[in-house]
Amino acid sequence: MRARSRRWPVPLLLAACLSLSACAGDEDADPAAAKSASALTVSLAPAQWRPLARSVLVSGPVSAFEEMQLGVELSGQRVTALDVDVGQSVRKGQVLLTLDHRTLDSELAQAEASLRQAQASLSLAQVSYERGAKLAAQQLISAGNLDELRATRVQAEAQTATARAGRDAARLRRDFAELRAPADGVISKRLVQPGQVVAAGSELLRLIRDGRLEWRAELPEDQLALVAVGNTVELPHGGRTIAGRIRAVSPGVDAQTRTGTVYADLPDPGPLKQGVYVEGRIVTGAGRALMVPSAAVVQRDGHSYVFTMKDAQSVQRQRVRTGQTAQGLVEIVEGLKDGERVVAAGAGFLGDGDRVHVVAAEKPTP
Template identity: 40%
Template sequence: MKTPTLRLSLVTGTLTIALAAAFVIALSGPAEAQQAASAAPKPALTVKRVVAQQSTWPQTLAGTGSIAAWQEVVIGAEIGGQRLAALNVDVGDRVKKGQLLARLSPGTLEADLAASRAALLEAEASAREANLTANRVKTLQGSEALSPQAIDQALAADAAAQARVAAAKARVQADQLRLSYTQVTAPDDGVISARIATPGALVQPGQELFRLQRGGRLEWRAEVPGAELAQLKTGQLVRVQPSGAPPVEGRVRRVAPQVDAQTRNGLVYVDLKGGESLRAGLFARGDFVLGDSAALSLPQSAVLLRDGFSYVFRIDGSKVRQTKVQVGRREGTRVEVRSGLTAGAAVVESGVGFLADGDTVRVAQ
């Protein structure tokens, strides 16, 4: 039979062992739970599947430049010393060839013309008298009634009178021309792009009054690398995107024969189809359509830009594999894949920024 002291020692030892076991279990429980949690698979993301498509895309060459007037005409005063009496147009007005733009005060020009016309009448009267005398003298040639010297003088007076008539006519024409210069007219159809004239101002010969965009035509002066100019030809289609305006189409009119020695770029002149929102001076980017070529493309949302490289996520069963690709042209919402992928390859369509290589996904039907 055990003594009380031995029985107490056994109980105490049993309790100590139980507490130690409980303490060990308490310590090991969270670690095992963490391991179990880390070992559990991540929840699968639902993704959409898209297939790389082979199609024909236009082959283009990019350029940048400014929109300018095809030809801008400076309209100025051809006479001086007259005041500007009236202005009939303003900036932005469309005008026709010969339309009256401004009128100068005639001043003394009308009086000068009247005096020239009177001098012409006088010269014509003198010429008629001299001509009659010359005709009478001619009938007396070969007779003894007049000396040869008198006959020559009469004929010379007739010729001089005719010369004075011609000079008087020239003065009349000059005065008429000077008077017509008081009517400032449009040299061609177009749009008034600037108005410098001020009503009532005293104008000087050659002073600029207006600027006219001939025909209202605009052009895009694109800068293209000199090495690429050989690919461009007259008549090629160009798609131009001006800043702050809808895109427009144009045609190559002329390619510059030389390249700038500093920038190594050459100018290409592109005729544009005019639009209400198109303005001279706007900056524009554009693409010269060189032809068609095959292109393997994907939606832009399927391509991930990471660390300066482009990637897609190929669908491999229930997992995705990150694949590096090289992209090229863009057409609308699609981008060309030049390498790293084959036609028919299935990739994740969107949300690629939330994926990593080897993730488990659920493909939506």
Template identity: 35%
Template sequence: MKEVTMKTISIPLPLLVLVFMSVIAPAKAQNAASANAKAVSASAKPSLTVTATQVGQAQMATKLTANGSLAAWQEAIIGSESSGLRIAEVLVNVGDVVNRGQVLARFASEAVNADVAQAKAALLEAEATAVEAVTNADRARGLQASGAISKQQIGQYLTAEQTAKARVAAAKASLDVQQIRLKYTQVLAPDAGIISARTATVGAVVGNGAELFRLIRQGRLEWRAEVTSADLSKIASGMSVTVIAPNGEQAQAKVRMVAPTVDVNNRIGLVYVDLLPAKDKKLSNAFKPGMFARGEFMLGSSAAMTIPQQAVVVRDGFSYVFKLNPDQRVTQVKVQTGRRMQVNGAEQIEILGGINAGTQIAASGVGFLNDGDLVKLVAAPITPTANPVPATKK
């Protein structure tokens, strides 16, 4: 039998140690890295405490904004209808509210009263002459058949009768003229309204047609909105309008008429808007003719995605929101904003794109957040907002 001999291979100890370390070291390094990551994650602190909200949906009004001037609806010019008379009394001043037919001023009427008395006397004389002429004419008619008087004399009596009657009519007309002059010694308001200007002064002698007062008829004001030709077709009579005074005060108004023409120089058309008085039948002092005001035409409403105004931050001219991730970190998302509206005193802003309805976003402290920040969520106070859209369950 042959003997089998086994040879023993001897491995140097340094090489064996090197092989062992090359197998064990990667596993230890991986475990150490994982442990370090867990330690860092456990020790990380939220950078900010925020409240959360969801992108909701609501009906938002579609508005068209325009600028224009306030003016009187109609401004009546009240002038003198008498000539050469002296103003004896002025009874109203600028800003006074007057009624139709109210006396605004009086002229000295002594001369006119004398003319009226003279005209009355002339009328009485003409009537007396007419009575005699009628009597003579009646007598001549009775003698016409008997032939006691000639036909020529009869004709003279009949002509005298007609002439006397004509003189009576002329005297009456003259008296009417003088009475009209006497009536014109009182300047009356042609309509109810507000005195906007006064040039009448006591003692002045004015000519026929001279301006004495200006009156804003019925106290009505209108806003003459300047609208581009592209937007003019969107406006119709009866449309509701909110007019905003220079101090921010608002008044409800209604479109009365859209101008039938457009200015060829700037392609701007005028829209005449009646300002509606308040319950006390008077407009606020914030609205005066000649003021420049801004207004919003209510074109309708449409559905829109909305979020609170404070959830939007503007950086470098762009609008952003911070989306909340499941790991309590935020992602900065660029969005497009649109219309704005007030809901129970809170301002909501429309989101046109960049984020979907139902997405949960940070609602407070967004101005201090950056992309990837870790945040802590707290319950938001219950306030009425736009109708939220529930997030879909995955």
């Protein structure tokens, strides 16, 4: 028997032909169009020299310009009155606290009585000597008697001086029973309570002299060399910027940390309080810097990079060293030349050698 030949239906043959034609059409498509579809759209910006206020950013604490530790010079006395509290402003000579002074009052009264007794003895000795001098001039008494009267007067003078010194010492001890403010200022700390028995030399109160605050910051040696006395300091805090001025710069750096300290006066500290840690900008002068948009700089592997055009359709990664940041721009210290164009938008999505499609940068909306 003869084998029967197998025939395909006409519709299936037409579908197969169309499919083969489509595959052949895809293979013949333009490869450049496919690559263009996968390229990232970016915009470029040139590196340009721009005016820049030179400054140093550093953080530091707000401290008292001079904080005085106050105590008493008597031991074993009880505090009978405490007249101030933390945050209170005081004037020079104002009584801050009082110790029990009843014993001291008694000692002072006794010393004053001893002085009056010595003064009376001196007066008698002085009158006796003057009378003896007149009698000796008339040769009514001997020279030896006159010498005894003179010695008695000198002895009375010495006793009076001793009594006066004792009175002054007793008065001074009585004054020590009152702790007075050595200067105008603000009480910043209280370490004593009424009724407490205190010891001489122990800290009882702290006083910020004149209520004056300052800002201190530690700078590395390379930045310390840029700061000079008189430079302006800007401290943003509490919704406002506190202005200060550098009053002192440490003449050397610490051998261990390689840092030095700067001190800035704060004439109007505003909301700043002692102990607040705040970042400040020290304006060191005006200058010019090569700047690019902040979005053009990417951080990878601990370094800063920008992307420049390798050719018309691809980019290359270029390492740079950055400086200050101001108004959406970054200073390029090293790695770029003036006028060199970098990827300004889309740099964070790029890798070295990626293909890109460059478009014009959008103009900012006024």
